[in-house]
Amino acid sequence: AQTVTQSQPEMSVQEAETVTLSCTYDTSESNYYLFWYKQPPSRQMILVIRQEAYKQQNATENRFSVNFQKAAKSFSLKISDSQLGDTAMYFCAYVSSNTGKLIFGQGTTLQVKP
Amino acid sequence: DTGVSQDPRHKITKRGQNVTFRCDPISEHNRLYWYRQTLGQGPEFLTYFQNEAQLEKSRLLSDRFSAERPKGSFSTLEIQRTEQGDSAMYLCASSLSLGREYEQYFGPGTRLTVT
Numbered sequence: 001a002q003t004v005t006q007s008q009p010e011m012s013v014q015e016a017e018t019v020t021l022s023c024t025y026d027t028s029e030s031n032y033y034l035f036w037y038k039q040p041p042s043r044q045m046i047l048v049i050r051q052e053a054y055k056q057q058n059a060t061e062n063r064f065s066v067n068f069q070k071a072a073k074s075f076s077l078k079i080s081d082s083q084l085g086d087t088a089m090y091f092c093a094y095v096s097s098n099t100g101k102l103i104f105g106q107g108t109t110l111q112v113k114p
Numbered sequence: 115d116t117g118v119s120q121d122p123r124h125k126i127t128k129r130g131q132n133v134t135f136r137c138d139p140i141s142e143h144n145r146l147y148w149y150r151q152t153l154g155q156g157p158e159f160l161t162y163f164q165n166e167a168q169l170e171k172s173r174l175l176s177d178r179f180s181a182e183r184p185k186g187s188f189s190t191l192e193i194q195r196t197e198q199g200d201s202a203m204y205l206c207a208s209s210l211s212l213g214r215e216y217e218q219y220f221g222p223g224t225r226l227t228v229t
Contacts (some may be wrong), residue, residue: 004156033216044155045205045220091156095216100145100209101169102218104156 004094004109006105013082020067021077021108023092025057031097034068036077039107040088048090051075082112116140118191118221120206126147126227127196134192135224135226144187147218148181148207150174163189164211 003026013019022071036048051068059066063083067076074077079086092105119138120175128134130192141144149157161180162169165186174180178196193200203225207218 019137033138035217035219045207047219050217066143093156097216100147100162100164100216101159101170101172102147102149102157102207103159107156108153 002029002032002094002096002103003106004103006090006092006108008108009106010109010111011028012111013079015079015084016083017082018078018080018111019082020090021079021090021110023077023105025073025092027073027094027096029096029098033095034066034075035079035093035095035099035102036064037046037091037093038086038088039091040085042109046089049077059087063102073080079105084114087112094096117210118190118206118219119201120221120224121202122224123222124225126229129196129198129228130193131196132194133191133196133226135206136186136188136190137208137221139205139206140219143208143219144186144211145209145218146183147207147209148189148191149207151203151205151223152201153207160191193226196226198228201226201228225229 021107032053049061063080089107091100121136145205147162151157163183178194203223205219205223210220
């Protein structure tokens with residue numbers, strides 16, 4: 001069975017600085033997708049960035065980028081120029097090409113400090 | 115393009131009562147998913163539909179839970195004989211089935227409290 005692990009329950013960063021959130025996963029499949037979702041306090045889940053396993057190039061969306069290491073089964077999220085609005089819980093998630101369901105990690109609570 | 119909507123946003127019920135939640139997906143999305151999220155945890159998959167067909171159910175979905183998507187548009191999730199352990203946020207998500215089918219977009223959730 002596929003699993004997703006986020007080993008950092010809480011992190012904090014100063015505004016305008018860079019922070020990296022870690023995620024590892026376990027799977028025997030070769031074709032899958034990885035995502036980072038953001039869930040602000042009392043607000044809905046927002047898709048931040050996605051990575052296809054067959055692509056070697058790391059995905060980037062504005063201030064958000066990933067470091068995808070397929071052999072190591074690692075998928076970290078880097079947030080550059082952190083903003084107060086980045087304060088949220090961040091979830092790493094996996095979906096295989098065979099099923100539609102997302103498998104989430106436990107989440108990392110990120111606090112951006114002014 | 116409106117997002118995924120869920121109704122109600124909050125529901126308080128007494129143990130043993132039945133509750134029903136509704137989810138309206140993004141209009142062109144034919145896949146619809148239900149997840150359950152407890153406080154401080156990641157969402158857990160419950161079930162999903164492609165059009166009106168229910169394609170997968172988690173073992174978390176006991177026989178007290180039933181989901182339907184009768185016309186391939188909105189979906190309902192019913193919990194019968196609620197228990198305190200059912201207290202959670204119930205999330206709905208939708209996606210396309212071709213192209214960017216693995217990108218799921220979430221609604222605001224229905225927070226259930228069983229007293």
